Amino acid sequence: MSTTKLAALAGTALKNNFTSLKRPYKLSFCITYKCQSRCLTCNIWQIKPTNELSTDEIRKFAEKNNYFKWVQLTGGEPFLRSDIVEIARAFSDSCKNLYIMTMPTNSLCSADVITKNVEEILKLGIPKVEVTVSLDGYRELHDKIRGIPGNYDRAIAIFKRLIELKSRYPNLGMVFGYTMSKFNQGQFEKTYQEVKKDIPSIRYNDFHINLAQTSENYYKNESDDIRQSSEEAVKEITYVLSKRESELGIIPTLEKAFLKNLITFAKTGKSPMKSKALDASLYLDSWGNVFPSIMWNRKIGNVRETDYSLISIWDGSEAQQVRKDVRDGREPDQWTSCEAYQTLTGNVTKLF
Ligand code: SF4
Secondary structure: OHHHHHHHHHHHHHHOOOOOOOOOOEEEEEEEOOOOOOOOOOOHHHOOOOOOOOHHHHHHHHHHOOOOOEEEEEEOOHHHOOOHHHHHHHHHHHOOOOOEEEEEEOOOOOHHHHHHHHHHHHOOOOOEEEEEEEOOOOHHHHHHHHOOOOHHHHHHHHHHHHHHHHOOOOOEEEEEEEEEOOOOOOOHHHHHHHHHHHOOOOOHHHEEEEEOOOOOOOOOOOOOOOOOOHHHHHHHHHHHHHHOOOOOOHHHHHHHHHHHHHHHHHHHOOOOOOOOEOOOEEEEOOOOEEEOEOOEOOOOEEHHHOOOOOHHHHOOHHHHHHHHHHHOOOOOOOOOHHHHHHHHHOOHHHOO
């Protein structure tokens, strides 16, 4: 069953090398903008959202758009939604070829709540469930960047609970998500060594690196000065890449290619390749607004106005115009994990 779903995902991603897709296979979905953090790199926590999509609305959306093979739930803090398992179930029930579901956490809900919800999601039978635990520095640094005393210790505690859960659910994967910014410039190795003391089995491969970026429609931090210096970013990503153990398999191959292209992006500030926005993927916010990606503030519709179906938005003239803009190189420069993986699998010749 899981092999069939993997084959369906791989087949669609490969097909996207030769042709545009009729329907997207990856959904990036911000299920809530609620967040109890106080990050220096992101302003989502300042939003006090109301009227976000309800469980019933999300269920309807999943039923009407049942072609997703990859669902990325994000936030805010996704575990602040008490119905997160029901949301996962809605996609798992409706999307028969759903292979992978991912979600981040800032570790600020209780460890019991996060672990219990992850376990319930694992029980749904989705072949791969990946949790990214945010960690931007060693103890004092992470707590300073996140603005929450004790956040580092909570992240370590959650990661340990996930390691324990993985012994019972091999379909669980977890990484630390490390966002490089001007606030933690040059501090990756010190962070790694501190984590190693707390989790001796940790490897460099267990860290996923992102560069802090700005966006109007997602991070709401378009005028903030948060980026690491280009030189320092190149140096530090190159270092992380050199420390990774080589591993076979599609995920390690993608991760390596992601990092190599992240170096290019850090050097040039330009997207390393044209994205697959509104071809393989889309970004849906918690009010039902549809965007090409989290980095592109260009709303193309709202599913509350289409009875939760994406079809008329996806096939509409605004979406066609966006696709033309991508082809003509008029999309914002970015290289984020939300967009990079489907872009890489849709450009396999650039994977190695
Ligand atoms: S980066 Fe994550 S944890 Fe921090 S404010 Fe933004 S959504 Fe919240």
